[in-house]
Amino acid sequence: MSNYCVMICDHYKAYYKEELLMNEITTLLTCMHPLLDANTYRHFLIISQALLMMTGRITMLSISRWTEKGGSYRTVQRFFSKNIPLSNNHVLANSNNARIGNPILQPGPYDGGRYPRDLIARLSRYVSIRFGGSSNYVDAAIAEGQFHDLDRQIYWIGYVKGVRAVRVGEIVQKTGRTTNYTTGRVTAINATVNVNYGGSRVARMVRQIITTNMSAGGDSGSLLCDLNENAVGLLFAGSSRVTIHNDIRYVQRLLGIRVV
Incomplete structure (x- = not known):
């Protein structure tokens, strides 16, 4: 069934290419929903979100690991299949001390965010910070969230080109x-x-x-x-x-x- 989903999705990609709009996809899936079982419908939804991310950009919001102060983030792409908030290791992963899967809140607790009400993502990966003299290139981490919880536009700046x-x-x-x-x-x-x-x-x-x-x-x-x-x-x-x-x-x- 997953191969069928990919074939159908490629068919629509060929016609609409990178101009797929969320309302068009939502309308299409709504019409098809009565004809699909729950698992197939879920596969269509995931693939549709991946296609939309191919035209996606980046944004910011107050965010933090659920026990920490606030920071900022941007939504980026990873393999065109996930919605990925990007921020710092010390914001999302508490400077190497968090666990993969830890909840990420927006707004952060320092700004009044509460778990589980304000959960938007979970820690997915971070680049470890090496202390004691070793060289580091980045202080960076990503999380994974739901498509509808994340935005890609930077306030006052717009879409990254x-x-x-x-x-x-x-x-x-x-x-x-x-x-x-x-x-x-x-x-x-x-x-x-x-x-x-x-x-x-x-x-x-x-x-x-x-x-x-x-x-x-x-x-x-x-x-x-x-x-x-x-x-x-x-x-x-x-x-x-x-x-x-x-x-x-x-x-x-x-x-x-x-x-x-």
């Missing part, structure tokens, strides 16, 4: 939980910094993007974009003088995701 390498001197933008929409200027693109994660844990981060200060606590996980709405970095740390971002290309590679 692609991914690119940023240059020193460029003006960049982000929208985050705490400072909302801000802009900054790139001052370095290959920086090595030591970041204090508390509890005497210090991580050496390499190949980092440095900008002028454009964030505050709670903005971690914000997607850094150029002024043409291309993703260039993932915000994860900062001070009163600078903000530090992972290069989005390393985030994609190490998490096995695609930001488009």
